Every structure is written in C-alpha cells, then in structure tokens.
Amino acid sequence: MAVPITVITDTSVLINFLVIDQVTLLVALADRRIVVTDHVRNEVTQHYSTQLARLEQALQAGLLDEISVTDLAEVALFAQLTATGLGVGECSAIAVAANRGHELAIDDKTACKRVAQLYPAINVLTTELIVVELIRQGVLDVAAADAIKLDWKQNHRFRLPFGSFSDRFNP
Numbered sequence: 001m002a003v004p005i006t007v008i009t010d011t012s013v014l015i016n017f018l019v020i021d022q023v024t025l026l027v028a029l030a031d032r033r034i035v036v037t038d039h040v041r042n043e044v045t046q047h048y049s050t051q052l053a054r055l056e057q058a059l060q061a062g063l064l065d066e067i068s069v070t071d072l073a074e075v076a077l078f079a080q081l082t083a084t085g086l087g088v089g090e091c092s093a094i095a096v097a098a099n100r101g102h103e104l105a106i107d108d109k110t111a112c113k114r115v116a117q118l119y120p121a122i123n124v125l126t127t128e129l130i131v132v133e134l135i136r137q138g139v140l141d142v143a144a145a146d147a148i149k150l151d152w153k154q155n156h157r158f159r160l161p162f163g164s165f166s167d168r169f170n171p
Helices: 011-018 037-046 049-060 072-082 089-102 109-117 128-137 142-156
Strands: 007-010 032-039 063-067 101-105
Touching: 007 011, 007 089, 011 037, 011 049, 011 089, 011 101, 032 101, 037 049, 037 063, 037 089, 072 089, 072 109, 089 101, 089 109, 128 142
Parallel strands: 007 032, 007 101, 032 063
Antiparallel strands: none
8 A cells, every 4th residue: 555645734725625514525635645734723723613623523533634843844944934924824834845745735826936936846736736636536526626616706715716627627
C-alpha cells in the first residue's frame, strides 16, 4: 500500500467543505491525507462555530489529522510569513508544507502568489482543483459539482469564476 501524500489545508479550503457538510469529499481525494494545523483549528474555533462542530467530528472520526506547529524551522517560517500580512492559518499551513515538503490546499490569491514566489516546489491545490480532481476520480460528476458550486455562491459567499465545472474538466 502506497503512503498517501500529505496535504496541509488552510482555513479557506477547509471551510468550503465544512459549510456544505461535505468534509467527506475533501478526504475522498485518492492517495491524499488531509491535515490541519492547530492555527487553522483555532481560526475555525474563533470564527465558524457551526463548522467547528463538523471539524471536531471529522477529527474524532479520523477523517482529518491535526498537527501543532512546534518545529523550530516551521515556527521561524511562520513568523516570517505573518510579518508579510498573511493570515495565521495560511502562514501555519504554508510553513508546514514548505518545511515538510507537503502539498498545500489554499484559496487566497495573495497567499498563492506568495507561495509560488517563495516556495515554487510546493504543489498547491485550490478548492476548484480539488473538485476537478474529484470529478476525474469519479467521486463527483459535473452536475453534482455544479450543484455544490451553486450552493457555495448562493449560501456561503464563495464564488468560482466560471459557469460550470464542465468548462474546467478535461477528461
């Protein structure tokens, strides 16, 4: 059995799946293990009470793993990144992904640009790319993905800049 690729998620990607009560989709990515940092969990605790209950359930069920940012190299990277104005959850996720060579799930455009500049070797997964991959893997079909996209837009202030996932999906 192959060792799964670890994906460190920031708050934005995690919340997108928690708000629709579909963390099972996030963790359905083949060969991926989804991990949140303690800073991301704290952001969810402070700002997203409904989603916190769902996060706690996912952690208790072993769907997600949580790690603390205590490694000295990660703490130093975290401090450097927070000085640039990025959010705490983003900074912790980037620091861990950069230090440990993991993939990063993040949506914030400024943070994505910073990652591309500072850590070009990090594979970045956005919510959009995750959904496209779920379609490729047969976990979702385009109609279900479009329904989720519409739910995000109408009920959760998350918008993707295209009409349908069929526009993004190349079999």
